[in-house]
Amino acid sequence: MTEMTYREAIRSTLVEEMDRDPTVLLLGEDIGVYGGTFRITEGLLSRYGPRRVVDTPISELGFIGAAIGMAMLGLRPVVEVMTWNFSLPAADQILQNAAKVRYFTGGQVRAPLVIRGPNGAGVQLSAQHSQSFESFYGHFPGLKVVAPATPADAKGLLRAAIRGEDPVIFLEHAALYGIKGEVPDGDYTVPFGKAAVVRSGHHVTVVSYSRMLHLALSAAHRLSGEGIECEVIDLRSLRPLDMETVAASVRRTHRAVVVQEQWRLYGAAAEISAQIYERCFDDLDAPVERVTGEDVPAPYARNLELLAFPGEEKIIEAVRRVIA
Amino acid sequence: MERVEERVAVERMLDWYRRMVLVRRFEEQTERSFRRGKIGGYLHVYIGQEAVATGFLDAIREDDIFFASYRDHAHALLRGTDPRAVMAELYGKATGVAKGKGGSMHLVDVARGFYGGYGIVGGHLPLAVGAAYALRYQGTDRICLCFFGDGAVNSGAFHEAANLAGLWGKEGMCPVVFVIENNQYGMGTSVERASAVPNLARRFDAYAIPNERCDGMDVLAVYEVARRVVEEVRRTGRPYGVEAVTYRFSGHGAADLFQSYRTKEEVERWRQRDPILLLERRLRERGALDDARKAEIHAWAEGLVEEAVAFAEQSPDPPPEELYTDVYGADP
Numbered sequence: 001m002t003e004m005t006y007r008e009a010i011r012s013t014l015v016e017e018m019d020r021d022p023t024v025l026l027l028g029e030d031i032g033v034y035g036g037t038f039r040i041t042e043g044l045l046s047r048y049g050p051r052r053v054v055d056t057p058i059s060e061l062g063f064i065g066a067a068i069g070m071a072m073l074g075l076r077p078v079v080e081v082m083t084w085n086f087s088l089p090a091a092d093q094i095l096q097n098a099a100k101v102r103y104f105t106g107g108q109v110r111a112p113l114v115i116r117g118p119n120g121a122g123v124q125l126s127a128q129h130s131q132s133f134e135s136f137y138g139h140f141p142g143l144k145v146v147a148p149a150t151p152a153d154a155k156g157l158l159r160a161a162i163r164g165e166d167p168v169i170f171l172e173h174a175a176l177y178g179i180k181g182e183v184p185d186g187d188y189t190v191p192f193g194k195a196a197v198v199r200s201g202h203h204v205t206v207v208s209y210s211r212m213l214h215l216a217l218s219a220a221h222r223l224s225g226e227g228i229e230c231e232v233i234d235l236r237s238l239r240p241l242d243m244e245t246v247a248a249s250v251r252r253t254h255r256a257v258v259v260q261e262q263w264r265l266y267g268a269a270a271e272i273s274a275q276i277y278e279r280c281f282d283d284l285d286a287p288v289e290r291v292t293g294e295d296v297p298a299p300y301a302r303n304l305e306l307l308a309f310p311g312e313e314k315i316i317e318a319v320r321r322v323i324a
Numbered sequence: 325m326e327r328v329e330e331r332v333a334v335e336r337m338l339d340w341y342r343r344m345v346l347v348r349r350f351e352e353q354t355e356r357s358f359r360r361g362k363i364g365g366y367l368h369v370y371i372g373q374e375a376v377a378t379g380f381l382d383a384i385r386e387d388d389i390f391f392a393s394y395r396d397h398a399h400a401l402l403r404g405t406d407p408r409a410v411m412a413e414l415y416g417k418a419t420g421v422a423k424g425k426g427g428s429m430h431l432v433d434v435a436r437g438f439y440g441g442y443g444i445v446g447g448h449l450p451l452a453v454g455a456a457y458a459l460r461y462q463g464t465d466r467i468c469l470c471f472f473g474d475g476a477v478n479s480g481a482f483h484e485a486a487n488l489a490g491l492w493g494k495e496g497m498c499p500v501v502f503v504i505e506n507n508q509y510g511m512g513t514s515v516e517r518a519s520a521v522p523n524l525a526r527r528f529d530a531y532a533i534p535n536e537r538c539d540g541m542d543v544l545a546v547y548e549v550a551r552r553v554v555e556e557v558r559r560t561g562r563p564y565g566v567e568a569v570t571y572r573f574s575g576h577g578a579a580d581l582f583q584s585y586r587t588k589e590e591v592e593r594w595r596q597r598d599p600i601l602l603l604e605r606r607l608r609e610r611g612a613l614d615d616a617r618k619a620e621i622h623a624w625a626e627g628l629v630e631e632a633v634a635f636a637e638q639s640p641d642p643p644p645e646e647l648y649t650d651v652y653g654a655d656p
């Protein structure tokens with residue numbers, strides 16, 4: 001075990017995988033000379049040279065499409081999007097090519113690449129720079145969508161993503177880059193589709209992922225002081241989605257709260273709640289609660305922004321409602 | 325043109341003729357099959373444009389690769405993909421090139437370097453640029469062809485792909501040949517009505533990509549350019565753009581019956597320069613083709629097409645289990 005930040009976990013995994021496999025290369029805006037907007041790729045240009053650490057123009061459609069083409073020819077590109085907000089010009093490439101080429105060619109062409117970068121709500125970044133894409137990309141078969149909440153998972157999931165056979169949407173969270181945690185040493189992977197029970201409890205199951213996990217955990221800590229024990233689950237990957245672990249927990253606790261940062265309508269929490277009803281209807285002692293962002297573009301003003309995204313308080317209130 | 329003709333052996337020209345006739349007969353059959361409801365979805369044929377893919381695909385090596393748009397039947401057939409498997413794909417059968425999961429717009433044959441037909445206008449251009457980079461990254465001298473229509477030139481994907489290609493080409497890292505199949509129309513919109521600069525080859529000037537136009541109705545002219553360009557791209561690792569000026573005789577798709585956007589006279593005028601007719605004239609002048617030989621070749625092509633249809637008709641539908649295969653690969 002080594003203690004490191006989420007950022008360091010991502011960087012060291014990139015280094016280990018690039019050392020191990022010469023077909024792994026990086027592309028993105030300002031990842032080389034500049035060192036990466038979030039300094040993930042700092043130092044990698046001098047280590048691997050400009051053919052493996054490719055600074056691209058501001059041309060998401062072009063370079064993400066090109067990375068897909070590289071993957072088709074046997075390379076394993078890891079693309080950094082400056083933030084997932086800027087993946088939209090390339091959505092055509094990701095959704096129409098990467099997600100589907102294996103299927104419509106009957107398995108003849110594959111596109112194993114990783115697209116990674118910060119996702120989620122920021123600090124007063126307002127409408128165009130503060131949103132989450134897990135439901136958007138998670139909707140499309142052919143893609144895998146992961147959202148690590150801890151440094152250990154950032155490492156394990158990224159390694160699995162790079163070594164896998166599929167296009168992976170790797171959603172980091174800008175607010176998590178600085179968090180520290182113990183990371184297992186060596187050749188460590190976290191398989192997709194295996195949720196983690198991060199805290200056990202018997203009163204209610206709180207399902208979350210990415211940054212919301214940390215809010216759920218501190219809410220659980222506070223509720224524990226009142227004698228309410230939350231079981232907190234980190235989904236880790238949104239597609240594939242490990243509903244087995246969630247359902248098993250709900251069958252023990254009989255109550256569920258699903259927490260997500262993004263918008264409510266058609267969001268991941270809607271899917272997860274529906275599946276809880278499908279699988280555990282007879283086990284439930286209360287309706288499933290959803291804690292989500294408000295259905296508005298992210299506002300700039302600090303007070304409005306605080307209202308727009310879920311905080312610890314909203315999770316505590318939701319838990320109290322399902323317990324009542 | 326005489327000079328070029330002398331360099332191209334008559335056997336090679338006869339071979340082009342055979343292939344072009346096969347492609348033509350095959351596609352005429354697909355139009356009939358579409359009308360009979362045997363082929364579903366969209367069906368975009370290449371009739372009139374055959375010289376372009378014929379010339380280019382004959383100028384590349386066996387280990388080179390290529391991408392195409394949804395107008396892709398000719399590309400597969402010309403590269404030697406079994407016509408039976410192509411027809412079976414159009415019929416949505418398990419024996420098709422993509423097990424019936426791709427259809428007309430997504431033909432593919434990776435074993436022959438064909439990385440697929442794509443259904444979104446311009447969407448495959450960036451893929452070809454990345455593929456070309458990969459070929460150099462892997463230390464080979466293989467090259468990549470990318471075929472697309474005149475309409476695609478106005479998409480953002482064209483400009484982003486061209487810019488990256490020009491940029492990476494400076495380092496010798498982008499051996500891609502962009503082949504504009506300028507058939508004069510994007511659906512019902514003529515090049516003049518869609519392009520601020522209708523000389524499409526010149527678009528490449530903006531990205532420092534050498535370019536030229538060629539007569540896309542004359543397979544000799546196409547081949548001559550293709551051979552030179554492909555070898556230059558192979559040597560330099562830099563991209564090149566070719567605009568092949570051609571024409572489609574059929575509708576945009578099989579459902580485009582009335583073609584009110586163009587006149588019969590215009591189509592007729594272009595038909596005078598039918599690429600198969602032009603080549604036939606050449607071969608006759610050289611005494612390499614007479615009526616008997618011609619009949620033999622057409623009968624051979626018709627035979628292959630009949631065989632392909634019979635194969636497709638008799639092939640089984642994909643089994644229901646195929647619904648869920650090829651979505652994901654193996655877990656790491």
Ligand SMILES: Cc1ncc(C[n+]2csc(CCOP(=O)(O)OP(=O)(O)O)c2C)c(N)n1
Nearest residue numbers: 395443444445473474475476507509510511
């Ligand atoms: C992005 C996108 N917009 C629209 C369409 C619908 N569409 C299919 S083919 C076509 C015309 C394309 O013309 P061109 O690129 O010249 O190719 P051609 O059909 O002439 O070979 C259009 C508009 C599409 N497939 N993709």
